[in-house]
Amino acid sequence: MPSLQDELLPSTPGKFKIDNRGPHHRQLHRCFASTSTMFLWALFLIALTASYLSFQSFIDTGNRFIATSWGGIQWERQVRNSAQIHRSGGMSVLVTGAAGFVGTHVSLALKKRGDGVVGIDNFNNYYDPSLKKARRGELQKQGVFVVEGDINDARLLAKLFDVVAFTHVMHLAAQAGVRYAMENPNSYVHSNIAGLVTLLEACKSADPQPAIVWASSSSVYGLNEKVPFSEMHQTDQPASLYAATKKAGEEITHTYNHIYGLSITGLRFFTVYGPWGRPDMAYFSFTRNILQGKPITIYRGKNRADLARDFTYIDDIVKGCIGSLDTAGKSTGSGGKKRGPAPYRIFNLGNTSPVTVPTLVRILERHLEVKAKRNIVEMPGNGDVPFTHANISLARQEFGYKPTTDLQTGLKKFVKWYLSYYGYNHGKPVK
Numbered sequence: 001m002p003s004l005q006d007e008l009l010p011s012t013p014g015k016f017k018i019d020n021r022g023p024h025h026r027q028l029h030r031c032f033a034s035t036s037t038m039f040l041w042a043l044f045l046i047a048l049t050a051s052y053l054s055f056q057s058f059i060d061t062g063n064r065f066i067a068t069s070w071g072g073i074q075w076e077r078q079v080r081n082s083a084q085i086h087r088s089g090g091m092s093v094l095v096t097g098a099a100g101f102v103g104t105h106v107s108l109a110l111k112k113r114g115d116g117v118v119g120i121d122n123f124n125n126y127y128d129p130s131l132k133k134a135r136r137g138e139l140q141k142q143g144v145f146v147v148e149g150d151i152n153d154a155r156l157l158a159k160l161f162d163v164v165a166f167t168h169v170m171h172l173a174a175q176a177g178v179r180y181a182m183e184n185p186n187s188y189v190h191s192n193i194a195g196l197v198t199l200l201e202a203c204k205s206a207d208p209q210p211a212i213v214w215a216s217s218s219s220v221y222g223l224n225e226k227v228p229f230s231e232m233h234q235t236d237q238p239a240s241l242y243a244a245t246k247k248a249g250e251e252i253t254h255t256y257n258h259i260y261g262l263s264i265t266g267l268r269f270f271t272v273y274g275p276w277g278r279p280d281m282a283y284f285s286f287t288r289n290i291l292q293g294k295p296i297t298i299y300r301g302k303n304r305a306d307l308a309r310d311f312t313y314i315d316d317i318v319k320g321c322i323g324s325l326d327t328a329g330k331s332t333g334s335g336g337k338k339r340g341p342a343p344y345r346i347f348n349l350g351n352t353s354p355v356t357v358p359t360l361v362r363i364l365e366r367h368l369e370v371k372a373k374r375n376i377v378e379m380p381g382n383g384d385v386p387f388t389h390a391n392i393s394l395a396r397q398e399f400g401y402k403p404t405t406d407l408q409t410g411l412k413k414f415v416k417w418y419l420s421y422y423g424y425n426h427g428k429p430v431k
């Protein structure tokens with residue numbers, strides 16, 4: 001049976017010695033014991049804080065290291081050189097998503113005619129980054145410097161505007177792909193919403209403010225059934241999260257135009273294809289599978305209707321981008337304040353002649369001289385729309401946009417590039 005004394009004392013054997021020297025002594029001992037416990041606890045907390053702080057500083061150092069992947073005298077020199085204008089009346093353009101498909105082609109075209117171009121790209125792995133690096137190689141050869149960084153990095157953007165007074169921003173960085181939005185919705189919010197706002201904030205604060213031309217998408221027409229799609233049509237029924245983020249981008253850019261006087265041009269691209277294209281797109285992945293002898297999946301719409309797209313060749317899109325840059329009026333704000341109204345424009349950049357997906361496959365078969373193994377399935381509810389068809393009269397009127405490459409000719413050029421880049425590994429794994 002434990003004595004009362006035992007009950008009054010802590011039960012852990014060995015922790016405290018039983019003290020029989022009277023209550024006063026016991027109290028003192030207890031007081032001393034709790035002080036030493038507190039002391040031990042204090043020591044423990046100090047050690048914990050110290051290790052936390054040193055861990056923080058390790059992380060900070062890491063961040064500093066990441067941050068220093070840009071910046072410095074040499075880096076600034078490269079940025080300045082790349083931005084240098086070599087023609088009278090030329091522009092200096094910051095191209096976001098410069099190592100992307102459209103970004104590379106637009107950057108090269110601008111550089112070729114003597115404009116200054118600086119690229120920025122985060123080289124993410126949505127598709128094979130080695131293709132992006134190869135595109136960067138092409139850009140480097142022509143003197144276009146591509147900064148490796150994310151448009152969500154406000155400090156990097158501020159630095160770029162600090163180093164160069166860009167006259168224009170060609171904003172092409174985005175999370176593309178209609179169906180991938182179901183797999184990774186956050187990536188669309190990160191790039192197409194948060195990234196866009198970070199970029200607009202940087203442009204708003206820049207002095208002088210640049211004019212902005214950016215990539216919206218034909219997908220904003222969503223479930224619209226009036227054809228051909230006109231900029232006057234309503235675009236409030238997106239069929240995918242991708243489309244919804246592009247539509248949101250149109251609204252967001254409108255507010256920056258309205259509040260801060262930024263000159264904005266949104267381009268609704270219609271299924272752009274061509275050399276150096278995106279491996280996630282149908283024409284590209286079909287080519288790879290056909291060459292490897294693998295089956296391709298062809299979606300079919302309601303009542304067995306073929307899906308159709310207004311496939312638009314990259315060179316036509318580049319002309320549309322440059323036409324937009326050339327005709328973009330100036331931004332009017334400074335110091336983050338609007339000084340007057342600035343242009344807000346939206347244009348369709350399509351081809352005006354939709355082609356069905358089975359026809360696309362037949363053209364590829366002809367160019368590749370290989371028969372495709374077709375797997376025809378009902379279009380899953382994955383954000384796809386049954387058809388797209390652009391009315392381009394607004395772009396034609398504004399800057400003479402006139403696409404000249406039909407799908408047959410454009411795919412021939414794509415296949416030629418594909419075979420030269422990946423090789424003709426007939427039936428075998430291709431890079």
Ligand SMILES: O=C(O)[C@H]1O[C@H](OP(=O)(O)OP(=O)(O)OC[C@H]2O[C@@H](n3ccc(=O)[nH]c3=O)[C@H](O)[C@@H]2O)[C@H](O)[C@@H](O)[C@H]1O
Pocket residue numbers: 176177178216217218219269270271272280281282283297298299300307308309357384
């Ligand atoms: O204009 C745009 O704004 C968008 O264009 C592009 O989207 P889409 O028009 O959907 O092109 P893409 O994927 O090549 O599918 C083409 C067709 O093949 C069908 N398709 C596709 C894949 C497949 O395995 N099978 C199939 O039948 C498919 O159902 C479709 O009918 C860009 O990817 C997008 O980022 C955005 O820029």
